[in-house]
Amino acid sequence: MSLPDVRGKKVIVTGAGSGLGRAMALGLCEAGADVLVLDIAEDRASDTAAAAQRYNNSSRVIAFRCDVRCTDDCGLAVAATISQLGGLHGIVNCAGLGMPHLRRNAHAEPVRFWEADPDRWQEIVDVNIRGPFLLARAATPHLIAQGWGRIVNVTTSFNTMIRTANMPYGQTKAALEAASASWAEDLRGKGVSVNVLIPGGAADTRMIPEESGYDRSKLVNPKVMVAPIRWLMSSESDGVTGMRFVGRRWSPDLAWQEAAKASGAPIAWPALAAEAAGGQPVSSASPASGVRI
Template sequence: MDTVAAFGSLHILVNKAGRGMKYVSDAFLTEPTRFWEVDSDTWRTIVDTNVNGPFLMARAAVPYLLDQGWGRIVNITMNHDTMRRAGFSPYGPSKAALESETVIWAQDLAGTGVTVNGLLPGGATDTGMIPEGVSEAVRTRLLRPEVMVEPLLWLASDASAAVTGARLDAARWDSTLPPEQAAAAALEQAGWTTRSH
C-alpha cells in the first residue's frame, strides 16, 4: 500500500469519496428522478463508489490497523431522511448501505482497538455534489463543509476510543463545549432504531 510505503504506517481511514444525485440529473433538487428512470450505468457507478469503494478501502486498511492494535475508520454518511427521500435513488440507498457497513464493521472489529463510526454534516452541504446554477439564495442556506472538521478530529483521536458503531451529526457539535460534551450531544447509535413486534 502506497500510504504505508510513504509514511511507514496507517492509522486512520476516512471514507469520504462519494458520488451524488448530480450524476443522475442536474435538476435533482427541483425535479426528482424516479428510480426506474435512472440510467443503469449511472446507478452502478454511484453504488460502486459509495458502497464498494469504502469496503475496498477498509479491506485494504484493516490488516495494518489490526497489526498495531489501533485505528479509526470514519465513513462519511448523511441524514436518515435523505436516505428515504423520494427521487434520491441510488444516492439514498447507497448511503443506507454504508450505514449498515458501519454497524457491521464496528461489530466485526469490536475489542481490537479499531473503531468504525459514521460522520454526517447534518444537512445539505455546499460541496461539489451541489450542481452548478443553484441560486445564491439556496446556496446560502447550505452548511459549510468546515462543519465536519472538529467532529472528525475528535473521532480520529484517542478521546473517541470507547465510541464505535455510532454516527456523529456535525451540525449538532457545539464548539463552545469541551470536546467530550460536544461529542455526547452529537452522537447516536448508527443504523436504525429497532422496534419489538
C-alpha cells in the same frame, strides 16, 4: 480547552479534492496529522495538498489519484500511506456521487427510479458502497495488527435515505450506514473503531451544483466536519465505536465529552430494530452497549 492531539497520525481521506473531504483533510493537516489526500481527480487532490502545505507545520501531505472502485488502487493507497507517511492509523470514506450524476439538474427535475440510466446508477452504487468496502478491506488488516485504528464513514440523514426521487444515492448511504454498524461489531475488541460522521443537512459542496437554485448561504458549511474528525482520529476517542456524529451539532466551544454527547447517537437507529423485533426500544440518545462517550 485543549484540542484533540492528532500529531503524527497517518490518515487517508477519500474524496479529499473538494467538499467535505477537502475540509476534513485540511483540518487534519492543520492540526498536525499526516494525510494522504485521495481523489479520482489528480488536479483536485494536488490543489488540496498544496493548500495543506501552506500551514507551515510538521504535517506531511501526499496527493494521490485513486479510483475507489478499483481493488488495486485501494491497495496501492494503503501501501503508499505506510511507505511514504510511515504508517496508517485511520481512513475517512468520504468519496461519493450524488443524484446530479444521473441528471445535472436533478434538484429541479427529480429522477424517478424508472428514469435512471442503469450504467450511471451503477457508478453511484460502486463509488458509494464498493469504494468504502474496498478501502476498509485494504486498510483493516494493518490497523488490527497494530491494535489501534479508525474507520470513519460519511453517510447521510435517515430522511435522505428514504426520500423520493433519490435512488440510488439515499439507498447507498443507507447501505453504508448498515455496513458501519456491522463493521463496528466485527472489529469490537480489536482496537479499531468504526463510526459515522455526517454534516447534518445539505452541504455547500459540488454535490449540489451551482444551477440547482439552492440559496448557498443556507447550506451547511463543510467546516462543521473538522472538529469531530480531529476528535475521532485522536486517542481521545478511544473506546468509542458504533456511533454516528452530526457535524452541525458539534460545538467546538464545548469539551469533547459534551460535544460528543450533544451530537452523537448509535449507528443505524437500533431503536427501530428493537421495536421491529418486539423488544424494548433503545434510546437513540444513549450510546450502544460497550461504547464510551
